[in-house]
Amino acid sequence: MNKRTKIVRSLPFQFPVPLNIPSSFCYRNKLQIDYKIIAKIGRQSKELNVEICGLPSIATEKLSIPVYKRCTKKIGLYNAKQLNLQCRIDHAGWTSGSIIPIYCSIDNHSSRKITINGTLKQEIQIIAHNQRQSFVEKIAISDSNIIDANSVNFQCNLSLKLPDRLPVIQNTCRTIEINYFVEIKLDIPFALNLYSQLPLIITNSPMIDGQNGQQTSNALVSRQDAPPIYPYSDHQHTDTLQTDQVRPSAPTMMPPSSSIDYNLSIPSTVYPMSQRILHNHNLIYPTLPSKEF
Structure with a gap:
């Protein structure tokens, strides 16, 4: 009788954060700028909340x-x-x-x-x-x-x-x-x-x-x-x-x-x-x- 074994695989990926995007921001629960990453495999998905520190182009x-x-x-x-x-x-x-x-x-x-x-x-x-x-x-x-x-x-x-x-x-x-x-x-x-x-x-x-x-x-x-x-x-x-x-x-x-x-x-x-x-x-x-x- 075959036993089912669990195999855990980590599949990392990478991408650069675009330049000139606003920073994550929250003001008295009235104003918010949020960022999240959504990863999907088949029908499964997972969200990861991230906070980005903006880097605007300044002379x-x-x-x-x-x-x-x-x-x-x-x-x-x-x-x-x-x-x-x-x-x-x-x-x-x-x-x-x-x-x-x-x-x-x-x-x-x-x-x-x-x-x-x-x-x-x-x-x-x-x-x-x-x-x-x-x-x-x-x-x-x-x-x-x-x-x-x-x-x-x-x-x-x-x-x-x-x-x-x-x-x-x-x-x-x-x-x-x-x-x-x-x-x-x-x-x-x-x-x-x-x-x-x-x-x-x-x-x-x-x-x-x-x-x-x-x-x-x-x-x-x-x-x-x-x-x-x-x-x-x-x-x-x-x-x-x-x-x-x-x-x-x-x-x-x-x-x-x-x-x-x-x-x-x-x-x-x-x-x-x-x-x-x-x-x-x-x-x-x-x-x-x-x-x-």
Whole structure:
């Protein structure tokens, strides 16, 4: 009498993840971008949920453009005093998990003490049925500094720690667009506060070191036909990025890291729904369901 034996065979296959696809994304169970692999053998099938870290094509020149903003305000109704704020970031492109130094110069000609701090914000825009809706979330907040009254040329350096994982949807989705920017706030007692916004481009390639601002890798190689990130003319490419003329960039989902700073105020968008993070330059090796013979 013949006995039936079970034979388990693994039939792996591989295929590259296409470039310029949006990252896996979930926002308050309202917006989702999900990916799955479906393997079929005969009438049997198996689904594998995967989370993809998008790698959009970004020109290297756009990542190295400095970001600069200058704004002024009058304080007081009678005999108003001038308040000047200048903010600068060395370059617009940053890698998730790095530390962003922000250089501020303040001229406070008033008799009031002013508090300054910085906040990293995420702007999510939904475009559907000829309508646009935006949501803004706080990602990280810097420490506050006090500016004394009648302080001229007061130098203040702020720093923001980026989370290790951020979704990047950079000109790769017609419905969802994600922008990141740093908002500098001057808290003025008994007056309207002064705000300054600096747009950022957050990538998922280790090209720029957030602590020293130097290029550490050439992993991010942009193509010549990369889509533009900011709608500015050619004469601004070699100059400082003026935030009055552009919108914040749409940045990216980073691979998971063992050292995640849970003390930051991070929305649910930065946490992936699965522990599988796949890069565009890697190949996928799912295992098909076993078949008995």
